[in-house]
Amino acid sequence: xxxxxxxxxxxxxxxxxxxxxxxxxxxxxxxxxxxxxxxxxxxxxxxxxxxxxxxxxxxxxxxxxxxxxxxxxxxxxx
Numbered sequence: 376x377x378x379x380x381x382x383x384x385x386x387x388x389x390x391x392x393x394x395x396x397x398x399x400x401x402x403x404x405x406x407x408x409x410x411x412x413x414x415x416x417x418x419x420x421x422x423x424x425x426x427x428x429x430x431x432x433x434x435x436x437x438x439x440x441x442x443x444x445x446x447x448x449x450x451x452x453x
Contacts, residue, residue, distance in 0.1 A: 442450065
């Protein structure tokens, strides 16, 4: 037979478990509320940003590599 203190501890834990679950639920709601404050409000009206062409000076471009004739002929088969 279980000792008396173990039975009383079991009764205490049976009452404590729902209370801890309630505390966890409240903390989860607080975390969700804090995350919602950081979420941008105008997500649905966000403008689509297009890519702008980069303006590169011609002298800054890399020169094209000059391939030897044998390699140039083999490049046709790639």
